[in-house]
Amino acid sequence: MGNCENLPGQDKRKKFLPYFVNAASWIALAVLLAVCIIVRPEFRNPQTLLMIAKQVTIVGIIALGMTFVIAGGGIDLSVGSLFAFSGVTALLILKDLQEAGMALAWSEGGVFLIVTVVALLVGALGGALNGLLVAVCKIPPFIATLGTLSIFRSLALHFAESGTLPLRNVIDGASTPGISELAAPMIGKYEITAVVFVILTALCWILMKYTAFGRHVCAVGANEKVAKFAGINTGLIKLLTYTLTGLLVGAGVVLFLGQLESVPNNAGNLYELDAIAAVVIGGTAMSGGKANVWGTLAGALILGLIFAFLNFTGTAPALKGLVQGVIILLSVLIQGFAFMLNRNRA
Amino acid sequence: MKKVFLMTCAAFCAALLFCACGDAGKRTIVISIPSADHGWTGGIVSWAENAEKEIEKNNPDVDVIVQTSKDSQEQANGIETMLAKGIDTLVILPHEPAPLTNISKKAKKQGVFLVVVDRGLAEPVYDFEVVGDNTGFGEAAARAIGRELNGKGEIVIMEGIQCQVNTDRVNGFKTVLAKEFPGIRILQSTNANWSEEEGMKVMENMLSKFNQIDAVWTGDDDVLNGALKAYEKSGRSDVKLMVGGGGSKTVVKRVLDGDPLVRLTVTYPPKMIYDAALMAVEKKAPQKKVVIPAEIVEKTNAAKFYYPDSRY
Incomplete structure (x- = not known):
């Protein structure tokens, strides 16, 4: 399941368990879902499940990038701030183009195109900056991205003058078209944003499992020195993981604009924690060297399931954190149990 | 490479020092508020900055410093730093009343004119308060x-x-x-x-x-x-x-x-920080406790509450 560890020389009987371990997050998800379905009737409605998938799509996409960063032995704390900065930049450039009288900026497709290009570009550049700080300046990833977390958020607040930027600007009495049909596609009454999540997960999985880049990421994360001696350009690999994360942050911004048509000043707040949680729940080791891309999808879905569960059960607001923490720990414990089982048998 | 890096750092520090030097001899008013972590606090930051502009324009002898903070601890530390520098007036919108009461008392003891906005303090040590209800x-x-x-x-x-x-x-x-x-x-x-x-x-x-x-x-x-x-x-x-x-x-x-x-x-108007700051310059308020009432905005009176140029 997107695991880049080789498991050679095993017979069929023994092969089952490693797969079990790789799929541990999916098992945790299934157990959790089963409990939810038994406890609350809302979960029996497929539309609720689609809604949950939609709700975790943005953080989930960012978590996909985070999977590469963490597998490569790094961490990116700046994703939430970069998210806000990328969104603010996209809307301000859009507004400038509209005020300059550019015809393209006044059609739905044009708005979508401009916002997407700018968001992806700013995201990728911001990610590349993180990558340079880590790979070239040799700053520990935690500190480098802690610095940019502060910088990106501050820039976003400064440019948005601490306020909320709307997508639909009113200029000379004319209102800008929205992009919800393009960035938040619907089939009937079903919002299918989550399809984007699944497609991107599949692409990331192919990138991780079937390309030299993916294998090199894991090699760098497992042991940087050995990877270097093996001729891998470790700096470049790290730079690319952070840039990829930034790019996915930009993609998240486009989906966010499709849903909320604005960038509030607290956009992306604490996304980094949710993204890291999704990656770790998904079975990617914080120590690097191992990745489980499909696991990240499961991890994100578990987070979404918890959010809905808390609202459906009507848990008191102050106690939500307790329940959330316990469920996260349980789902990781289930995986730990699966791992132990595997080790004892092998 | 290293040299360039060090020099950049040095230049950066110099620039910071330069910025931090206040205008000597001026009366300093500090407006201490939460940073813009959601829409309403964004409005607070924006109105505090408006107050800064307005006050400094009308009172050339006054230097206004707007200080934002992400939590109570950071806010108390920020005020402490300002007290060490020596200030005349403190307008504070506390993150939480209790944790900021001590530092406010310390300010008062130093002779600072103290105005509390929005949510009060655990002890009424302030000169006056402007609160929302x-x-x-x-x-x-x-x-x-x-x-x-x-x-x-x-x-x-x-x-x-x-x-x-x-x-x-x-x-x-x-x-x-x-x-x-x-x-x-x-x-x-x-x-x-x-x-x-x-x-x-x-x-x-x-x-x-x-x-x-x-x-x-x-x-x-x-x-x-x-x-x-x-x-x-x-x-x-x-x-x-x-x-x-x-x-x-x-x-x-x-x-x-x-x-x-x-x-x-x-309504729960973030403009209250602006009103409080203007009163703080004069060091007088209509009464010790100014309550900004929560008003109902309906179609008939909405025009009165609509600020199209506001950031909130």
């Missing part, structure tokens, strides 16, 4: 919703971040509802943390949980905007009324335009 904010919303629903219906509450402000509002709301409108049932009181995104997600959850919701009280205009997006997309038509709070321009505009769903909102 959080309990009244909840009560006003409850009365308006009770009236609009003719005292009957089922509603959902979306609370803010768990803190004293939120507790006062929600308690005020629930008390009035229980006393004056026993026919209105609270389906659920959950939290959306004053965030537009969470408002949308929580509303999606509520819509799939309940088949019939008559009204929603979010207590915050950002959350309301998110909840409205979720509701409009759902294609449902059972909700008769959605009430936010704060008085942001987007929501007041909806009221002004006669939106059937957003017929009213309750």
Whole structure:
């Protein structure tokens, strides 16, 4: 399941368990879902499940990038701030183009195109900056991205003058078209944003499992020195993981604009924690060297399931954190149990 | 490479030092506020900056410093630094009353003129306070919703971040509802943390949980905007009324335009920091406790509360 560890020389009987371990997050998800379905009737409605998938799509996409960063032995704390900065930049450039009288900026497709290009570009550049700080300046990833977390958020607040930027600007009495049909596609009454999540997960999985880049990421994360001696350009690999994360942050911004048509000043707040949680729940080791891309999808879905569960059960607001923490720990414990089982048998 | 890096650092530090040097001999007023972590605090930052401009324009001998902080600890540290520098007046909007009482007492002991905004302190050590009425904010919303629903219906509450402000509002709301409108049932009181995104997600959850919701009280205009997006997309038509709070321009505009769903909102104007700062310059207020009442904004009076150029 997107695991880049080789498991050679095993017979069929023994092969089952490693797969079990790789799929541990999916098992945790299934157990959790089963409990939810038994406890609350809302979960029996497929539309609720689609809604949950939609709700975790943005953080989930960012978590996909985070999977590469963490597998490569790094961490990116700046994703939430970069998210806000990328969104603010996209809307301000859009507004400038509209005020300059550019015809393209006044059609739905044009708005979508401009916002997407700018968001992806700013995201990728911001990610590349993180990558340079880590790979070239040799700053520990935690500190480098802690610095940019502060910088990106501050820039976003400064440019948005601490306020909320709307997508639909009113200029000379004319209102800008929205992009919800393009960035938040619907089939009937079903919002299918989550399809984007699944497609991107599949692409990331192919990138991780079937390309030299993916294998090199894991090699760098497992042991940087050995990877270097093996001729891998470790700096470049790290730079690319952070840039990829930034790019996915930009993609998240486009989906966010499709849903909320604005960038509030607290956009992306604490996304980094949710993204890291999704990656770790998904079975990617914080120590690097191992990745489980499909696991990240499961991890994100578990987070979404918890959010809905808390609202459906009507848990008191102050106690939500307790329940959330316990469920996260349980789902990781289930995986730990699966791992132990595997080790004892092998 | 290293040399260039060091030199850049040195230049950076020099620049910082240069910026930090205040104008000597001027009267210093510090406005200490939370940083813009949601829409309303964004409004506070914006009005504080307006006050800075206005005061410095009219009083060349006054230097205003706006200081933002992400939590109580950082706010207390920031004020402590300023006290070491020596200031004349402190206008503070505390993150929480209790943790900022000590540092405020210390300021007072140093002879600093102290003005407290929005949520008071644990001890009344200040010269005067300009406060919003959080309990009244909840009560006003409850009365308006009770009236609009003719005292009957089922509603959902979306609370803010768990803190004293939120507790006062929600308690005020629930008390009035229980006393004056026993026919209105609270389906659920959950939290959306004053965030537009969470408002949308929580509303999606509520819509799939309940088949019939008559009204929603979010207590915050950002959350309301998110909840409205979720509701409009759902294609449902059972909700008769959605009430936010704060008085942001987007929501007041909806009221002004006669939106059937957003017929009213309750003010909690971030402009109070601006008013307090202007009073602090003069060092006098109409009374020791200036209460900014929570007012109901409806179509008839919305024009009075609509600031199209405001950032909030």
